[in-house]
Amino acid sequence: MLKARISVPARARRGEVMAIKTLISHPMETGFRRNSLGQAIPRNILTRFECRYNGKSVFTATLHPAVAANPFIAFHVRAQDSGRLEFIWTDQDNKETSVIRELTVDPAA
Amino acid sequence: MIRTINRRNWLAGAGTLATLTVQPKLMAAMPEPVQSVIQRDFPGADIQPGKVNIELPALAENGNSVRIKVSVESPMTETDYVSFMQIIAPANPLPDVARFDLSHANGLAEVETRIRVSAEQDIVVIAGLSDGSLWSGSAHIVVTVAACLDALY
Numbered sequence: 001m002l003k004a005r006i007s008v009p010a011r012a013r014r015g016e017v018m019a020i021k022t023l024i025s026h027p028m029e030t031g032f033r034r035n036s037l038g039q040a041i042p043r044n045i046l047t048r049f050e051c052r053y054n055g056k057s058v059f060t061a062t063l064h065p066a067v068a069a070n071p072f073i074a075f076h077v078r079a080q081d082s083g084r085l086e087f088i089w090t091d092q093d094n095k096e097t098s099v100i101r102e103l104t105v106d107p108a109a
Numbered sequence: 110m111i112r113t114i115n116r117r118n119w120l121a122g123a124g125t126l127a128t129l130t131v132q133p134k135l136m137a138a139m140p141e142p143v144q145s146v147i148q149r150d151f152p153g154a155d156i157q158p159g160k161v162n163i164e165l166p167a168l169a170e171n172g173n174s175v176r177i178k179v180s181v182e183s184p185m186t187e188t189d190y191v192s193f194m195q196i197i198a199p200a201n202p203l204p205d206v207a208r209f210d211l212s213h214a215n216g217l218a219e220v221e222t223r224i225r226v227s228a229e230q231d232i233v234v235i236a237g238l239s240d241g242s243l244w245s246g247s248a249h250i251v252v253t254v255a256a257c258l259d260a261l262y
Contacts, residue, residue, distance in 0.1 A: 032202050058215065062210075066207070067223070075219070076217040
């Protein structure tokens with residue numbers, strides 16, 4: 001399980017566009033680097049990020065080695081209903097790290 | 110030598126003509142790695158310049174982590190939204206950087222991330238809209254310390 005930090009509002013009004021910021025600790029080793037002995041350092045990257053809102057996928061990212069270490073991804077989601085936001089990172093070996101946040105949506109003003 | 114139009118000649122000529130007409134004007138202006146990504150992911154598609162805004166520093170001291178913010182003008186309604194954005198760095202060892210798949214559920218077509226940049230280049234972003242049209246934008250960046258070259262001690 002990797003260490004992830006997420007910034008997402010706990011409350012929002014229906015229809016409001018929420019800014020979501022995610023950060024996860026991961027080396028994103030490119031596979032292009034060599035160590036001091038000249039041996040290639042094997043690639044080790046996160047390949048996919050997904051945000052699900054009440055079970056429905058609302059944002060996905062496909063990542064390549066050119067994404068910087070400790071991937072930071074900021075995007076937006078429009079608040080619809082109260083429920084849960086799930087954030088899932090998948091690495092090249094299909095190992096998943098997921099974080100869940102509860103969201104309360106108030107009726108539009 | 111008189112060149113007669115036989116089947117072999119005609120096919121060779123037709124092939125050249127086909128590749129010329131399929132590739133839009135914009136494609137020719139793009140660096141080769143971008144063209145090969147386009148050929149692989151959007152074969153034969155017509156990509157128009159515009160609609161894509163890229164926020165990228167003109168000069169980055171460290172290519173290992175460069176902030177990039179991509180946004181596309183779109184109302185993001187159920188019938189008119191941005192479906193994806195794809196970042197390409199032609200001078201990197203691997204031109205693919207990241208692809209973001211969006212929908213009307215996002216409300217705003219704006220994504221920010223941090224990328225590795227290995228040399229001075231034009232970062233290209235291709236965006237696809239819900240109507241199937243493809244748009245592109247690019248931003249120039251100069252890096253003083255490139256990514257990928259750092260030695261480990």
